[in-house]
Amino acid sequence: MVLAAEAAPSAASPTQPTSPGPSNDVPDRSQRRLRRSADRKVTNLPSPNGRTAKLANTFGLPAGRAFSCPGATATCERVCYAGKLEKLYKGLREVLVGNMAALTGLDRNGMAVLLTDMIAGFRVDCERAERRGAVVPRDFRIHWDGDFFSLAYAEAWADVIRSSSDIHFWVYTRSFDPRALDVLPTLAYLPNLTVYLSVDPDNLAVAREARKRNPWVHWAYLAETFAAGREDLSSLPGKRYPCPENGRRIPLISQKGSACIRCGVCVSGRGDVVFSVAKR
Ligand code: SF4
Secondary structure, eight states: OOOTTOOOOEESOTTSOOOOOOTTSOOOGGGOOOOEEEOTTTOSSBOTTSSSBOSOOEEEOOOSTTTTOTTOOHHHHHHOHHHHHHHHOHHHHHHHHHHHHHHTTOOHHHHHHHHHHHHHHHHHHHHHHHHTTOOOOOEEEEEEEOOOOSHHHHHHHHHHHHTOTTSEEEEEEOOEETTTEEOHHHHTTOTTEEEEEEEOGGGHHHHHHHHHHOTTOEEEEEESSHHHHHHHTTTSOSOEEEOTTTTTSSOSEETTEEHHHHHOHHHHTOSEEEEETTOO
16 A cells, blocks of 8 residues: 555666566566565665665555556555556656566466565665664565565465565555455465555455455555544454554654654554545
């Protein structure tokens, strides 16, 4: 889930290939690479002045039903800021399209190989920063943009998460409707993964059913206002939190860290979270 306060993530590493071409331009297997993004809201290492992300700890794919989001709803297509950023920043769009192209046509194992390489790069970056004395939580957000687009892709991620016990992953997904794609059984009970269902009034009923089948998941609920969100969720058990960054109670990034690493609710899966389109 990406809301309007977020800044445009940037590509991770200038040493990795650029401009892999449009999604139907599938690269040769030996040239396939996945590129991480540096996102100010989630980075695990801010710059010394607290303004930019020094470490790329997230990964994206092109958003929308036509690309990686089979569970997109009318509400999320209306407010999806990640999708808007794709239209604004050509370089960013190229990274996402390149990632999609790299995964295209691969089976579970082929995708897991690429994801493993990408996570190995993240680990190397963390270690390099630590050698310089930085404190670098090993937290990685899957999908600052885009979603699980197939079962094989979700299985590939599950394989990588299982073999990366030194890293904690978190993800928001709308791929939980069995009529289209339900990845939740694949992602169940991985101790180093926190899963949030991205829910809004359009998929509320489907999300309720998904939660009955998977009581371990959390909800990230998007309402027009925090009050409307509280009301919509009033019958749900458990604790829920208004996102402090979305409500402008903490900055996107500062010298103390990025909003999500400082807050930690979603990263650790402390409870359900409410986002407000109106930010109040
Ligand atoms: S609730 Fe906290 S962790 Fe979740 S999106 Fe908001 S700032 Fe990030």
